[in-house]
Each structure stands twice: as structure tokens, then as C-alpha cells.
Amino acid sequence: MVADVLRRQIHDGDLTDALDERALIADFNVSRNTIRDALAILTEERLIERAPRVGTHVVARKLDHGLDALQGLKETFRMHGEVRNTVKIATLVDAPRAVARRLQLVDAQAVYIERLRYLDDEPISLDITYLVPDLGIPLLEHDLENNDVFTLLEQISGGPLGHATMTVEAVDADPHSAAHLEIGSGTSLLLLERLTHLAHESRPVDLEYIRMRSDRVCLRSTARREVAGS
Amino acid sequence: MVADVLRRQIHDGDLTDALDERALIADFNVSRNTIRDALAILTEERLIERAPRVGTHVVARKLDHGLDALQGLKETFRMHGEVRNTVKIATLVDAPRAVARRLQLVDAQAVYIERLRYLDDEPISLDITYLVPDLGIPLLEHDLENNDVFTLLEQISGGPLGHATMTVEAVDADPHSAAHLEIGSGTSLLLLERLTHLAHESRPVDLEYIRMRSDRVCLRSTARREVAGS
Missing domain, CATH: 3.40.1410.10 (Chorismate lyase-like)
Structure with a gap:
């Protein structure tokens, strides 16, 4: 699952700042909805925050x-x-x-x-x-x-x-x-x-x-x- | 917590059948409500089942x-x-x-x-x-x-x-x-x-x-x- 891979990247410090939805769609070769579902999971887990204009950012590491x-x-x-x-x-x-x-x-x-x-x-x-x-x-x-x-x-x-x-x-x-x-x-x-x-x-x-x-x-x-x- | 100790007993096969609420109250030296809360947790986890007349029984082990x-x-x-x-x-x-x-x-x-x-x-x-x-x-x-x-x-x-x-x-x-x-x-x-x-x-x-x-x-x-x- 996309969320699992991203969660691990955040954990390892490979993802430290902004997440770009389009780049993720290309990288995972999945639909926009699938990426959005994954980002919703990580938001729920409080690892990332999403805000209009500011975009999606990593805010915590385990x-x-x-x-x-x-x-x-x-x-x-x-x-x-x-x-x-x-x-x-x-x-x-x-x-x-x-x-x-x-x-x-x-x-x-x-x-x-x-x-x-x-x-x-x-x-x-x-x-x-x-x-x-x-x-x-x-x-x-x-x-x-x-x-x-x-x-x-x-x-x-x-x-x-x-x-x-x-x-x-x-x-x-x-x-x-x-x-x-x-x-x-x-x-x-x-x-x-x-x-x-x-x-x-x-x-x-x-x-x-x-x-x-x-x-x-x-x-x-x-x-x-x-x-x-x- | 009472539920944790009971969960472990179920897991180890020490509790295999009926659970007696009064015996648990005495053993843990806690209130009836505390025991009921613990049994509710284990019911939610599908380790025990509670039914009127039949009482509380262990139904699954991890x-x-x-x-x-x-x-x-x-x-x-x-x-x-x-x-x-x-x-x-x-x-x-x-x-x-x-x-x-x-x-x-x-x-x-x-x-x-x-x-x-x-x-x-x-x-x-x-x-x-x-x-x-x-x-x-x-x-x-x-x-x-x-x-x-x-x-x-x-x-x-x-x-x-x-x-x-x-x-x-x-x-x-x-x-x-x-x-x-x-x-x-x-x-x-x-x-x-x-x-x-x-x-x-x-x-x-x-x-x-x-x-x-x-x-x-x-x-x-x-x-x-x-x-x-x-």
C-alpha cells in the first residue's frame, strides 16, 4: 500500500518536507484517488499535515x-x-x-x-x-x-x-x-x-x-x- | 489493567472456559464496574462472549x-x-x-x-x-x-x-x-x-x-x- 511505503520513507527521514501529489501519482503509478487515500491515512496518523495553498508536509517522525x-x-x-x-x-x-x-x-x-x-x-x-x-x-x-x-x-x-x-x-x-x-x-x-x-x-x-x-x-x-x- | 492480565491468561490457556464475575472482583480487588469494563474490552476483542443465563465464556485464543x-x-x-x-x-x-x-x-x-x-x-x-x-x-x-x-x-x-x-x-x-x-x-x-x-x-x-x-x-x-x- 502506498501509505505503508510513504510511512516508512518518513520514518527513515527520506521524506522530510513537502509531498507533491503529482510526483507521487507518477512514482506509484496509481490514481489520484489512491494517493489521496494514502495521504488521508498519514494525516490521520498525524505524520503529515495538509493545508490549502501550503500543500502537504511531513510534521512528525516515529x-x-x-x-x-x-x-x-x-x-x-x-x-x-x-x-x-x-x-x-x-x-x-x-x-x-x-x-x-x-x-x-x-x-x-x-x-x-x-x-x-x-x-x-x-x-x-x-x-x-x-x-x-x-x-x-x-x-x-x-x-x-x-x-x-x-x-x-x-x-x-x-x-x-x-x-x-x-x-x-x-x-x-x-x-x-x-x-x-x-x-x-x-x-x-x-x-x-x-x-x-x-x-x-x-x-x-x-x-x-x-x-x-x-x-x-x-x-x-x-x-x-x-x-x-x- | 484487568483486561491485559485476563487477555494473557486466555492466551496462555489458563482461562479456558467460564469467567465468574464475583471471583474476578475478589481476585483483582476492584469494583464490579472495573471488571465489567475489562470484560467489555475482551468481548470487543472477540476473545470472550457474554450471554444472559450462559454467563461469560472464553471463545478464542490468539x-x-x-x-x-x-x-x-x-x-x-x-x-x-x-x-x-x-x-x-x-x-x-x-x-x-x-x-x-x-x-x-x-x-x-x-x-x-x-x-x-x-x-x-x-x-x-x-x-x-x-x-x-x-x-x-x-x-x-x-x-x-x-x-x-x-x-x-x-x-x-x-x-x-x-x-x-x-x-x-x-x-x-x-x-x-x-x-x-x-x-x-x-x-x-x-x-x-x-x-x-x-x-x-x-x-x-x-x-x-x-x-x-x-x-x-x-x-x-x-x-x-x-x-x-x-
Whole structure:
């Protein structure tokens, strides 16, 4: 689809300024309507703006969030701006059974943190975090507004994090998330569920549900071919 | 969020049958309204169904699509059912400039394929594929209805595929995609852009834009911690 190719060009910085409808028609060898549909999609995604006389311009680029390397948001975007967090909730809770099982909790208590995360002045992610209490309770004493949970977990545990298993889904923004993220209700969001383990004990310590604005962030990854097998 | 935890339990097969509202209220320690909101989200996502008298039941589980291993859909889902493809378009085209650059095309011609992909009787993915002509033209002679493009590329090139770079986004379904995928227009879809290289030549040969139904498929990946660096 035309919108997909253009979206990628914007993302890569190959398209940085004005888009010319006639040039696009020639390049893609499609009808004017097809180009207009594509530009409407990108306008809806807030990557371009169209105005009479001024024409069509690129106004935003998405940021890359690597799926291969396990990094907090502040680490990931340190070249792009300042990440700060508004902490909505940070407290000890009785964890739901499913959370208790995944974090292998003994007495079903977990630290629960809800943060709205900004890159400079723009909300980009709404994160829900469950932490094992032996690390989570000390973590509550730290500056959660200006630090990634990953960095704090490594400070408190005295060792590095190891690996994380992740699931990526596309979900409609519910009204609560939409209001916080300053987008329309129903807008497509990336939902990343991530279970992170300590390296030296290989136990799970951090279960997160991260809703990212897909108009601002895209996930990058690399895959290798393996023999398909039987 | 309650819906996220339940979604994951359904996905893992921990919740397979009836959901009891009162048990959920106790487990999550939240209000009845919060549980009802969560169940409404999962109903909307077609993972559960709610009916008077019958109560609330799990009706679907998402399928895992691994982002780490580079596999075609037929390979990925071979344990879950039969993948077949309806080929909408398969022809040589003048590639748009951005595609030509990414596939390093010499004369800007590429093979363009549009396929609607079914798992058993359900459409799960709408794929747009651009192939380099030296592999793509011979590929057009093969059975595209019943084979992954990856498998055919390896047959034709006589060697294995190597690696792929991928970008994952969440996008609203446009009317065309929605109609093909049998979902509502505006529903959140996973959009996977994937550029695949041949192993022995490490040249890019296959650029794909894959729209997957997020109510049926989720992407899985693993990340490792690296030293954050300066």
C-alpha cells in the first residue's frame, strides 16, 4: 500500500518536507484517488499535515524502540529528548492470581506502579508495572519521575537484568488510556507485555503492560532464518 | 489493567472456559464496574462472549507469531491448521522509488504480490510483497496458494534466507483491509514491515507489508539486557 511505503520513507527521514501529489501519482503509478487515500491515512496518523495553498508536509517522525535490546524508555530515547514520568500509583497490592503466578510470588503481594511517560512534553506511553516485593518495596523510595525502573532494579539488586519475554499486540485505546495519552478513544495502540528476569538468579522480577502511542513509536527487531524442521 | 492480565491468561490457556464475575472482583480487588469494563474490552476483542443465563465464556485464543525466528505463516502455524492464500495480484510492476531503493533494484522493476492469508477458514493476514525480479519472476510460476513465499524463495535461489529487519506498528484497519480481513473498519491491526535478505549474498530480496488481525495473532519476542553504555 502506498501509505505503508510513504510511512516508512518518513520514518527513515527520506521524506522530510513537502509531498507533491503529482510526483507521487507518477512514482506509484496509481490514481489520484489512491494517493489521496494514502495521504488521508498519514494525516490521520498525524505524520503529515495538509493545508490549502501550503500543500502537504511531513510534521512528525516515529521513534524507534528496539525489541532486541532490553532497555528502559529513558535509555532508549536518550538521543531524542528527556524522558520523565508522572507516577499515578505506586503502592503494595495483593496481586491478581495470574500476576502472582507469572512473578512466582510466595505471598501474592506485589508492588504496583502506574506511570504516564513523556518524551519532552508529549505523552508517549502508559505503563503498568508489577514488581516482586523484595525489589519493589525499596524501589518505591527512589525517584520514579526521572529514572527507568530497569536502572533502579539493577541498582537495588546489585546485578544486571537478564532477559525478557515479550508479547506485542495492537489494541484500541480505551477511554482512560486515550485521555492520558492525549489521543482519540479507539486509536490503535501498541501493547507490549514484558516479563523481565534478573540475570544472576534468572527469576522473573518485573511484569509490565506498556501501551505505546503508535503514531509516535514503532518497534524494531531482527529475525534470523532457522531450518524450518519437520 | 484487568483486561491485559485476563487477555494473557486466555492466551496462555489458563482461562479456558467460564469467567465468574464475583471471583474476578475478589481476585483483582476492584469494583464490579472495573471488571465489567475489562470484560467489555475482551468481548470487543472477540476473545470472550457474554450471554444472559450462559454467563461469560472464553471463545478464542490468539496464536503466537515469533518475531525471533524468520518463518512464513504456513511454517509458523503448521501445528494450528492449514494456511492457504488467496492471490489478489501477482505481477511485475514498476516499483515506487522507495521500494526500489530498499530492494536495491537496478531497473526499478519488482514483482508485486497481494495475498489474503487464511488459517483454515479464517482470514488472518493481508500481505503485500515486493520481490527482486530475478527471484520474483520465476516465483510467479509456482503455487502461491499453498506455499509460503519464503519456502519458494529458498527453492528458487537454491540457498537459505538469512536475516530480516522488521518494524512493528499498530494501525487502524482501512476499509479495504477491513473488508478482506472480515473485521470492522478502524479495528486495530498489527502492521509488520519486513525486509528479508538471502543468506549467502546478504542482499535484500523480499520487502513485505503484513497486516495481521490482532484479535487472532500476537507477536512474541525475547530481548536480552546489554550494558546501557554512555
